[in-house]
Amino acid sequence: MAPVQLAAGLREARALTDGLFSLIRPDALYDRPIAERHRFIFYLGHLEAFDRNLLVEGGAMSSLDRLFAFGIDPTDGELPEDRRADWPSAAEVRGYQRRTREAVDEAAEHASDLLLNVALEHRLMHAETLAYAMNRLPLERKAPRPFSHTTTTGRAGGVVEIPAGVATLGRRRGSAGFGWDNEYEQHQVDVPAFVIDRFNVTNAEFLEFVRAGGYQQRELWSEDGWSWIQREGIRHPSFWSHGTERGAGLDAWRYRAMFAEILLPPDWPVYVSQAEASAYARWRGRALPTEAQWHRAACGTRQGNEVKRLPLGGNVNMKRWDPEPVGAHPGTDSDYGVADLAANGWEWTSTPFAPFAGFEPFPFYPGYSADFFPREGPNGIHYVMKGGSPRTAARLLRYSFRNWFQPLYPHVFATFRCVEAA
Numbered sequence: 410m411a412p413v414q415l416a417a418g419l420r421e422a423r424a425l426t427d428g429l430f431s432l433i434r435p436d437a438l439y440d441r442p443i444a445e446r447h448r449f450i451f452y453l454g455h456l457e458a459f460d461r462n463l464l465v466e467g468g469a470m471s472s473l474d475r476l477f478a479f480g481i482d483p484t485d486g487e488l489p490e491d492r493r494a495d496w497p498s499a500a501e502v503r504g505y506q507r508r509t510r511e512a513v514d515e516a517a518e519h520a521s522d523l524l525l526n527v528a529l530e531h532r533l534m535h536a537e538t539l540a541y542a543m544n545r546l547p548l549e550r551k552a553p554r555p556f557s558h559t560t561t562t563g564r565a566g567g568v569v570e571i572p573a574g575v576a577t578l579g580r581r582r583g584s585a586g587f588g589w590d591n592e593y594e595q596h597q598v599d600v601p602a603f604v605i606d607r608f609n610v611t612n613a614e615f616l617e618f619v620r621a622g623g624y625q626q627r628e629l630w631s632e633d634g635w636s637w638i639q640r641e642g643i644r645h646p647s648f649w650s651h652g653t654e655r656g657a658g659l660d661a662w663r664y665r666a667m668f669a670e671i672l673l674p675p676d677w678p679v680y681v682s683q684a685e686a687s688a689y690a691r692w693r694g695r696a697l698p699t700e701a702q703w704h705r706a707a708c709g710t711r712q713g714n715e716v717k718r719l720p721l722g723g724n725v726n727m728k729r730w731d732p733e734p735v736g737a738h739p740g741t742d743s744d745y746g747v748a749d750l751a752a753n754g755w756e757w758t759s760t761p762f763a764p765f766a767g768f769e770p771f772p773f774y775p776g777y778s779a780d781f782f783p784r785e786g787p788n789g790i791h792y793v794m795k796g797g798s799p800r801t802a803a804r805l806l807r808y809s810f811r812n813w814f815q816p817l818y819p820h821v822f823a824t825f826r827c828v829e830a831a
Contacts, residue, residue: 415525416517419460422532422802423510425727426456429539432552439493442545443820447489449542451477454502456535457509460528463773464516473497473505526587527774533802540730540800541820544648544667554730556669561676564736566608569706569745570831573602576704577715579765580809591778592809594767598701602831605698605706608735608748609756609824610689612649613675616662618689619645629691634684637817646681647819649673667730676734678749678824683757683792683816686825695827700760700811702828703795707751708808710744719796719808720744723752726803732822733799751806754824755794762791762813781813791815798822 430438433449441448447455454477462470462478476497497505517525543551579595580588624644627635637643645651650670651662662673681689683697690696698706708715723738736748743750750756763782770779781791794812797805800822814821 412517412520412522412525415522415529416514416520419517419525419529419532420514422529422536423456426532426536426539429536429543432554433543433546434550434552435499437546437550438499439496440546440550441489442542444488445818446538446542448491448493448496449539450496450499450502452535452539453499454505456532457506457513459531460513461509463524463528464520465512466516473502477505523587524773527771530587530589530802530805533805536727536802537798537800537822540667541822544665545820548668548670551668554668556666558666558671558674558731559734559737560674561734564608564739564748566606566736568604569607569747570604571600571602571702571705571709571745572831574600574705574709574713575715576600576701576709577717578701578704578809582767586807588807588809589777589811590769590771590774591762591764591811593769594765595809596765598704600699600701600705603698603702603705603828604831605702605747605828606826607746609678609754609826610686611675611735612646612664612673612677612679615646615679615681615689616673616675618692621692623688623692626688626692629688631684631687631816633817634688637684643819646679646685648680674732674734677732678735678754680732680754680822680824682819682821683814683823683825685819686757686823687759687816690825690827693827695829697757697759697825698828700758700793700795703750703756703758704808706745706747707743707795716744717808719751719806721751721803721806723749724799725752725797725801725806727800729799731799749796751796752799754796754798754822755801755812756796757823757825758793758795760793762793762811794821794823 430453438449458474458477461474576598578598580592581595582593623629624638648665649662660672664671664673687697707719710716720741720743722741724733732753742748761783771777783790791813
């Protein structure tokens with residue numbers, strides 16, 4: 410993509426994030442709906458500071474440049490401890506935003522394609538993570554929006570057998586197009602035959618796990634997962650709520666959509682943490698797919714070859730705020746007939762987020778991936794997620810893109826499906 414097109418894309422992405430902030434009531438800009446994340450006011454400045462620090466050469470960094478420079482994951486389990494009074498006024502941050510954009514637009518005329526791609530995709534990824542935080546914001550703290558939903562498609566689920574074959578992971582260095590540092594170097598993995606769910610696990614299916622006491626069965630959970638649910642008193646997905654005794658029927662449960670609280674939609678994919686997904690899979694005597702198995706299901710073909718693209722379409726690219734019923738778009742199934750692999754929710758895998766052989770960090774952003782590779786201490790492992798959610802931008806829907814989160818983080822629009830050996 411030419412620099413002029415990339416610069417135009419960056420301006421369009423700004424309009425997108427500006428639109429998101431406009432849905433947060435002014436007095437809620439200092440709210441922190443997710444304890445592990447900064448207040449909204451930070452992100453209002455961070456998106457501009459990132460572009461400035463990446464694209465604008467020379468000049469001393471201001472105090473606001475430094476204030477808004479970093480802040481994604483908590484470090485070793487520590488939570489932010491700032492107060493509202495520690496932050497500048499919204500008017501001051503918006504003034505910083507205007508000034509910074511002028512400097513960035515001037516610098517963008519001479520910036521490399523690589524840096525412009527980084528700026529553009531960084532903002533699009535934040536547009537999605539902002540939606541995670543907005544989903545946690547009480548309804549009265551958001552501008553109201555129309556809401557409607559469907560709950561069923563009537564399609565049969567079941568499983569799909571994927572024959573043994575090769576999965577090609579990653580991008581080839583020097584190939585056309587943009588990729589983040591963790592997408593390189595391309596390599597192949599031999600994958601034995603396996604069976605995979607045609608659809609993602611639904612709310613109704615996960616409710617069976619809840620009602621069977623899955624959150625009370627120690628043997629289903631990792632050591633960290635069990636400590637987490639005991640410490641936090643977790644007994645159901647964080648997107649759900651209920652006001653009756655445990656074991657009540659489906660109609661006793663509520664679901665927190667973006668702009669409404671509704672009865673739990675039974676055929677929507679369940680959104681859970683990786684720890685919860687893993688426990689459910691063990692309860693069924695199965696497992697989460699590896700990154701390579703996911704690729705086989707998404708990109709493999711019955712003819713025995715691969716396609717270097719995802720089965721695109723459906724509930725993705727910010728057309729909707731919330732999920733749809735699983736399998737609602739049969740025309741987007743993979744060649745093997747697996748549904749929703751690049752829409753309706755990121756998909757957890759059992760693969761730790763780690764570098765491919767030949768990994769080289771971006772010299773201008775060395776910690777983008779490397780800071781999240783396995784390390785000692787709490788929160789030392791992140792897991793790969795594949796696909797895309799309703800709020801994932803279209804340009805991120807490439808077969809080599811790798812998303813990742815901590816296994817105990819329950820706020821992502823992330824679902825899963827199970828596998829077993831054929």
